[in-house]
Amino acid sequence: MCTSLTLKTADGNHLLARTMDFAFQLGTEVMLYPRHYSWRSEADGKLHETKYAFIGMGRNLGNILFADGVNEKGVSCATLYFPGYAEYAEAGREGTCHIAPHEFVTWVLSNCESLEEVKERLASLTIVQKKLALLDTVLPLHWILTDRSGSCLVVEPTADGIQVYNNKPGVMTNSPEFPWHVTNLRHYIGVRPNQLESKVMGGMTLSAFGQGSGTTGLPGDYTPPSRFIRAAFLKEHLKQAAAETEGVTSAFHVLANMNIPKGAVITEDNEIDYTQYTSVMCNDTGNYYFHLYDNRQIQKVCLFHEDLDRPEPKVFSAKAEENIQELN
Numbered sequence: 001m002c003t004s005l006t007l008k009t010a011d012g013n014h015l016l017a018r019t020m021d022f023a024f025q026l027g028t029e030v031m032l033y034p035r036h037y038s039w040r041s042e043a044d045g046k047l048h049e050t051k052y053a054f055i056g057m058g059r060n061l062g063n064i065l066f067a068d069g070v071n072e073k074g075v076s077c078a079t080l081y082f083p084g085y086a087e088y089a090e091a092g093r094e095g096t097c098h099i100a101p102h103e104f105v106t107w108v109l110s111n112c113e114s115l116e117e118v119k120e121r122l123a124s125l126t127i128v129q130k131k132l133a134l135l136d137t138v139l140p141l142h143w144i145l146t147d148r149s150g151s152c153l154v155v156e157p158t159a160d161g162i163q164v165y166n167n168k169p170g171v172m173t174n175s176p177e178f179p180w181h182v183t184n185l186r187h188y189i190g191v192r193p194n195q196l197e198s199k200v201m202g203g204m205t206l207s208a209f210g211q212g213s214g215t216t217g218l219p220g221d222y223t224p225p226s227r228f229i230r231a232a233f234l235k236e237h238l239k240q241a242a243a244e245t246e247g248v249t250s251a252f253h254v255l256a257n258m259n260i261p262k263g264a265v266i267t268e269d270n271e272i273d274y275t276q277y278t279s280v281m282c283n284d285t286g287n288y289y290f291h292l293y294d295n296r297q298i299q300k301v302c303l304f305h306e307d308l309d310r311p312e313p314k315v316f317s318a319k320a321e322e323n324i325q326e327l328n
Helices: 101-111 115-122 178-188 224-237 244-256
Strands: 004-008 014-022 029-033 038-040 047-049 054-061 063-071 076-081 097-099 125-127 141-146 152-158 161-166 199-201 204-206 274-282 287-292 295-302 314-316
Touching (some): 004 141, 004 244, 014 076, 014 141, 029 063, 038 101, 054 274, 054 287, 063 274, 076 101, 101 115, 101 141, 115 141, 115 161, 244 274, 244 287
Parallel strands (some): 097 125
Antiparallel strands (some): 014 274, 029 054, 029 314, 076 141, 141 152
16 A cells, blocks of 8 residues: 655655555665665566656565665655555566566666656566565555656556556556546545535525535545545645755645554554655755654755765665754
8 A cells, every 4th residue: 555646846746655565564764775876686687777866655575676876867756555456477578688577676776767758668677576575475566657748657467468657647646557547536526615506406505515525435445446535635635845845844734634543544454554754855956855753854965966976876874763954
């Protein structure tokens, strides 16, 4: 479970925001991946050199695995769960680059300077069915991507191959497939921020109990379809932010409506699924903002305040119970 959306500020900054909802404690930290640093694909053991530096939320498991991030060229990407629908190749296709599903964010951010390049490179990519050792399972994933143009893509691995969709709503959650969610929006065309008008029934004039009557029917549960509708509605009617800081604040406010507190969602394995962190990335400035479940203070790391040619990745250790405005 996760929710993601894009925003554009009036001064031209482009943001990608997401919640990370999961039952297993991921233990992620903000990390910088420098240029020219090599990583080895778990799909075929081949080395790949990082062309572009990027920053994001990840965990070092031998290879550093990223859940989301933004690179120096302004491409950002976030991984979301796609259970019941994600399908991968049993083996790599000859003449293509082979990666495991959990390596997609690293592959994109280290190689691509625009969404156009992402689409070109996907033709020569094979995502191989490979378990993540930490969880002993093949992760069912799909991805949302955006860049400094403001365009947005969804990439979904299916039985028919890798599907790429233009994401006009700029919103994504989980299963089912992205086109289904877009079609489902039609059920909610009557939901609006304006008040319902009074109506005469049985000789009586009936009026709304209070403000917000136009949002009657807006789903409030935590299922992927409902979170998609809620996020799309809030994004559509959000007052446009003037600049980055206001935009980041707006994104956190919208995603607060999708945050899952501990105990509200219990998995089939009787585990607590909750929002472990929420993050917002700015494609134009390289700023990565986040807060944790136990610390709602928004913290920030700036990609361009770092040495992008450093020899090793850098970890920014946020402390769950301390207020840190900017990590260095």
